[in-house]
Amino acid sequence: MSSWTEKEEPTLTALLSRMTLEEKIGQLVQLPPKGDFLDHELKTLIEKGHVGSFLNISDPEQIKEAQEISLRKSRLKIPLLFAFDVLHGFKTLFPIPLALASSMDPSLVEKVARGSAQEARSYGIHWTFAPMLDITRDPRWGRVAECPGEDPYLASLLCAGWIKGFQGDALSSSSFLASCPKHFVGYGAVEGGRDYNSVNLSLKQLKEIYLVPFLEAFKTGSFSTMAAFVAINGLPPAANPNLLKDLLRKEIGFKGPVISDWNAVKELVHHGIAENEKEAVQIAINSGIDIDMASGLYLKYLKELVLEGKVQIDTIDQAVLRVLSLKHKLGLFSGRSSQMEPNKENLQAIIKTNRELALEAAINSVVLLKNENALLPLSPSIRTIALIGPFSTEQKEHLGPWPGIGDPQQVVSLAEGMKAHAPLGVKIAVARGCDFFTSSQEELRQALEMAKKAEVIIVAVGEKASMSGEAASRAFLELPKAQQKLIDILLQIGIPVIMVVFSGRPLDLSPFFYRVKGIIQAWFLGSETGNALGRILFGFSNPSGKLPMSFPRSVGQIPIYYSHLPTGRPSGWSIPSTGYLDQKISPLFPFGYGLSYTRFHYGFPTLNHTKIGLDDVLEVYVEIENSGEKAGEEIVQLYIRDAVASISRPLKELKGVKKIFLNPGEKQKLKFSLFPSDFAFVDFEGKRKIEGGRFFLWVGPNAVEGKKVQFELAW
Ligand code: GLC
DSSP: OSSGGGGOOHHHHHHHHOOOHHHHHHTEEEEOSSSSSSSSSHHHOOOOOOEEEEEEEEOHHHHHHHHHHIIIIIISSOOOOOOOOOSSBBSBOOOOEEEHHHTTOOOHHHHHHHHHEEEEEETOOOOOOOOOOOOOOOOSSSGGGGGSSHHHHHHHHHHHHHHHHHSSOOOOOOOOOOOOOOETTTTTGGGGGGGTTTTOOOOIIIIISSSSSHHHHHHHHHOEEEEEESSTTTTTTTOHHHHIIIIIIISSOSOOOOOOOOOTTTTHHHHHSSSSHHHHHHHHHHHHHHEESSOOOHHHHHHHHHHHSSSSSHHHHHHHHHHHHHHHHHTTTTHHHHHHHHHHHHHHHHHHHHHHHHHHHHHHOOOOEEEGGOOOSSTTTTTTTEEESSSOOOOOOGSSSTTTTGGGGGGGOOOHHHHHHOOTOOOEEEOSSSSOOOOHHHHHHHHHHHHHTSSEEEEEEEEOOSSSSSTTOSSSSSSOOOHHHHHHHTTTOOOEEEEEESSSOOOHHHHTTTTSEEEOOOOOOOTHHHHHHHHTTTSSSSSOOOOOOOOOOSSGGOSOSSSSSOSSOOOOSSSOOOSSSSOSOSSSSTOOOOOOOOOEOOOEEEOSEEEEEETOOOEEEEEEEEESOOOOEEEEEEEEEEESSSSSOSOOOEEEEEEEETTTEEEEEEEEEOOGGGEEEEETSSSSEEOOOEEEEEEEEESSEEEEEEEEOOO
């Protein structure tokens, strides 16, 4: 299909030298679909070489037709790039990224990314706008659903899995996607948790927290990145050459293309940075935005800006070379049609494998938050179960934000999954009881009547998928009132109630925490939701997830996260100490928290040295025992604290995660290795530094519990 062949592969500079200014600008233009995607205008732009990539097109026939026009009719036959937001699946949906972060398992994340890439690439998509790497401590922000949680160490661990899974070891093979870590950098710190709001960060915070996963992404091989919308310290990245050139290019050495976010070039006018659209283009290209996503303004103004001398041709050439390099890495110049064309011949086999993987991922993403008297897993002696709530038979919502091209009809509902896994003869009566936001007396009455005949009530509640994700920030984190009313009524019966909570963020569960017997955090788990929860509720699988974000007791505690500073009057002191008059300082559930159907006993950590120098490796040994009656997995966490430094250091910082499987009675001795770089922090000049002195170290099941030891860094 392509005129390029292996032997004719161009040197990109040779290709660049043959391009007209319009053709060069075309490579910097990314357009969205329009009603009938390939209308005459778009076909003409492709033929002229005035567009280099498209986003959000998922129809393989349209992708193929567009590519054919570019390869047969355009003058230089430069292949088009097709991008899509493959955040947590494409046709098969996996748990949302925040849910997957609960697995704390980079190898699982890698498998999920790989499965997603295979499906998307078979449709002809080359480039995913993922992973989203915005650390955040504010569950009011809807985009927490897409993020890897509150901790930079965990985010970096998982990010490596995303990138390896999307890109594989050879980006040029035809079953991988180019990744695009986003949104560079600091978007997760929006003021008030309000999406698109401004961000204020010190260089220290930016480098010590928000930049960390991006460095891991670039180290792991990401070759593009997306700039954030938001004004960071008053400047959106699309207008901030210090960020996109000095930091990203010079200091970090990143060589891939930078794409704007949707319309972000045009939005420089709304930010009050540019007087008009033409000036917005001049600022953006000169600040380091290589590709203009969706606004069409590069297409409109870049040529005249070059001719007016306001944009240097070298700026254009460097940007074009970065875009051509991405296409080249993807093998699009190889002439192999397999690189270019959609290829759905293996799709069914891929989907079959991905459904099994989606079940595994969903099971590992579920977090058990409460299990009073070990009511779960449900005993076979329980013969009648009432499943009540708006999520009882729900399918579509489980696809979550950024649902790819997932088909809601292909989602296994909770009711379906419970019925498929209930012991023989167990009756599962199902009723909605209320809608997501409204309830009728009749629905409530029916649910109540049904619940009274049951021995246990499973109440399936939560947010709709549209209540998290982009442009879905919330000022309150409670369940919708109608659902709270339903739970209150069910609790009055006096039969044990277990809450299964579906959400894209930590919700405020404190009104019910003390009153229900069990709480399962089920996020949005994707295509295999019902089977995963059915397996967990009836004990075929033992939950192992651990929270990647702190759950607040109330929205007034936000920002809330485990790695906060001690302050001069630490919480709990007898004299006035940091805290609230009307709320505890601790979260309802801390970072790293999650229960199991079994019990794990942690031994005291032992160290190879209690005093180490900068050339030493600190080896930490700890024995974990499954002291319960069921086999299960445990995510063992290692935290440190730098007791005294020239800058106040967090009470705890995660520096190690190991997931182990133990049978009942089985013990395992784990070894963590810490290197001096693990003890570094960032100073006010933005430089990483290590200082000697006393350190504390914990190994435990979450950010609050753990056995503590001390060591010294002799430096
Ligand atoms: C959106 C999002 C970004 C996404 C892009 C393309 O506005 O901010 O994450 O990749 O547009 O869909």
